[in-house]
Amino acid sequence: MHKIFRLINPAPLTARVRSRECCTYLYRLLKFVGWIPPKQNLQRYLYVFWSALVLTFGELYVPMGLALSLVKNFTNFTPGDFLGVLQAFVNANGATLKSIVVIFLYSRLSQMESVLDIMDERLRSDSDRRRIHKAVADSNYIFLVYAIVYCCFITSVFVSGVLNGQPPWFLYNPIFDWRSGAINFWMHSIVEQIFVTLSVLTVLIWDTYPLIFVFMMRAHIKLLREHIRNLRTDPLKTEAENYDELTRCIRDHKLILQCCDIMRPVLSGIIFVHFQLVGVLLGVIMINVLYFSDLMHGISSLIYLTAILLESFPCCYLSDLLAEDSNDLLNLLAQSNWINAERKYKSTLIIFMHHVQQPIVFIAGGLFTISMNSNIKMAKFAFSVMTIVQQMNLGDRLK
Template sequence: MAKEAFFKYIKPAPLTQKVTSRDGCVYMYRVMKFIGWIPPKSGPIFVRGLYYFYSFFTFTFGVIYLPLGFALSYLKEFDKFTPDEFLTSLQVALNAYGGAVKSSITYINLWRLRKVENILDELDERVDSDAARKKLHKSVAMSNFVFLFFTIVYNGYTGSTFLSYLASGRPPWSVYNPFIDWRDSLLNLFIQANFEYLIMSWAVIQDQLSDTYLLVFIILIRGHFNLLMDRVQNLRTDPNKSDDENYEDLVNCINDHKKILECCKLLRPMISGTIFVQFGLIGSVLGLTLINIFFFSNLWRGLASCVFVLAVLCQTFPFCYNCNLLIDECQELGVRIFQSNWTDAPARYKSTLIQFMHHVQKPIMFIAGGIIPITMNSNITVAKFAFSIITVVREMNLAEQFK
C-alpha cells in the first residue's frame, strides 16, 4: 500500500478524483523540503531552528564547499591523480561550479514558482469537461513521472560512482579533505568516500531541482495551452448560446492566454539564468566525460560515466524539446483561431478575434542569458563542442601522453 501511495502521482488519476496543477509538483516540493529549501511555517521554535540549521548546512556543503574542495584538490594533490580519476573529478567539478550558480538562482527565485502556481490554479478553474480533465490529469502525471525519472538518473550516477571507485580502493571524486588522508588506512578511505558521497548527494539533489523545476512547469503550462487550443476550436459551436455568451467565451480564451503568458514571464528570469549556465558547460562536460569513457575508464567506472552522460543530457535536451513543442503549439493556436467559426459572427466578435490572432502570432520563447534562444538547434550547437574536444585529443594524441 505504501508503494502504491508513493507512485500514484505518476499515473493519470481517474476522472472522479479532483486533480489540480499543483499536484504535478508533489515530488518536487517533497525533495525541496527534504534538502532544506522549504522551512516549516509553524511548529516549535526549536524544530524550526533545527531545520534552518540543516538548510544552511546542506546549502553550504553542496554549493560552497564542494566547488572549493575540487579546486583545493587540484592545487594540493594534482600529482597524485591518475588520468581517469582526474577526468572523473574534473567533469563533475565543472558541473558542480555550474550547479552552485543554478542552485542559487533557483533558491532565490522560489517565490516565482509559488506565483505561477497561483495562476495555474485560476487556469484549473476553466477545466469543466471530462475531456479537459483527462488532459489535465495526463499533464500532472507526466510532470511527476519526469521528476521521478530525473531523481533515479541523478542519484543513480552518485551511487554507481561511489560503489565503483570504493571497490577499486579510491574515493569517488577526490574532494579535498583537510582533516583526514584517505591513503593512511582503509578506515580513512571509507570515511572519505562516505563523506564525499554525502556532500555530493546534497549537491546532486540541488542540481536536480535546478534542472527539473523548469521542465515540470513547462509540461503543466503546455497542458493548459493545449486546453486553450481546444476551447478556441470550440468557439461558437454551441447553437444554444447567444452572441453575448459566445463573446464571453472568446474573452475568457484571451484571458487564459494572458495568464499563460504571465506564467512564462514569471519563469523567464529563472530559466534564462539556469539554462545559460548549462549551455556554457554542456560541451566541455560531455567532452571530458566521453574522453574518460573512451580512453581511460575500466568497465564499472565507464558505466558510471555513461550514467553521468545521461544526467548531463537530461539537464537541457528535454526542456529544449518542450520549448520547440511550445513554439509549434503557438503557431497551431493561430491556425485554430483562424479556422474557428467566426465568419458570420457580429462585428465586435470579429474585431476582438483579429486582435487575439495578432497577439498569438508571436511565439512563446525563452532566451538563455538574453542571448541564446532555448531551442533544440541551440542545444545541439553547444553540445557539438564535446566532439571538438575529442577531435583535439585524438589529433594531438593527448590520451597516450597522459597514460
C-alpha cells in the same frame, strides 16, 4: 509503496487535483534539502540549521573540495582520475550557480503557482480536468525518472571507487586521509558521498523544474487549442454566449502568458548556466570514456553522460513544441467558424489573432533561444574538444 507512487497515475475526476501538484515530488525533495522551512518556531530554527549544513557542505564545500583536490593531488592523479574530478568540479560549480540564480528569483515560484490555481478554476469540463490530471501525473513520473538516473550515477561512482580501492570523488578532506588505513578510507568515502549526494539532489531539482514547467504549459496550451476549435460550433448557443467563449479563450491565453513571464527569468538563468557547461562536460566525459576509463568507470561515465544530456535536451525539445503550439493558435483562430459572426465578435477575434502571432519563446541569459538548435550548437563544442585531443594525440601522451 502504492501511496508513495500514486501520484504517477492520473487521479480520478472525483479527486481535486491542481496543476501545482505537478511538482509534488520535487517540492518534497526541495524541503529535504532545506529550501522550504516550516512555520513553527522550534522546528523552523532546527530546519534553518539543517539548511545551513546543506548549503555549506553540499553547495559550497563540494566545489571547493574538488578544486583543492585538483591542486593538491595533481601529481598523484592518473589521467582518468583527473578528468573524473574535473568533470565533477565543473558540474558542482554549475549546481552552485543554478542555486544562486534561484535564490534571487525564488519568490516567482509561488507567484507562478497562484496563476496556475486561477487557470485551474477556469477549467470548463471533465475532459479538461482529465487532461490536467494526466499532465500532473506525467510530470511527477518525469521527476521520478530523473531521480532514478541521477541516483544510479552517484551510486555507480561510489561502487566503482570502492571496488578500485580509492575514494569515489576524491573530495579534499583534511580530517580523514584515505591512504592511512581501511577505517579512514571508508570514513572518507562515506562522508564525501553524503556531501556529493546533497549537491546532486539540488542539481536534480533545478534540472527538472524547467522541464516540468514547460510540460505543464503545453498541457494548458493544448486545452486552449481545443477550446478555440470549439468556438461557434454549438448551434444551440447564442451570439452572446459565443462571444463569452471567445473572451474566456483570450483570458486563458493571457494567464498562460503571465505564467510564462513570471518564470522566464528562472528558466533563463538555469538553462544559461547549463549551456555554458554542457560542451565542456560532454567533451571531458567522452575523452575519459574513450581513452582512460576501465569498465566500472566507463559505466558510471556513460550514466553521467545520460544525466548531462537529460539536463537540457528534453527541456529544449519541449520548448520547441511549446513555441509551435502557441504559434498554431493563429491558424486555429483563422480556421474557426467566424464568417457569420457579429461584428463585435470579429473585431475581438482580430485583436486576439494579433496577440497570438508572437510565439512563446524562452531566452537563456538573453543570448540563446532555449531550443534544440541552441542545445545542439552547445553540444558541438564537445566534438571540438575531441578533435583537438585527437589531432594533438593527447590521449596517447597522457597514458
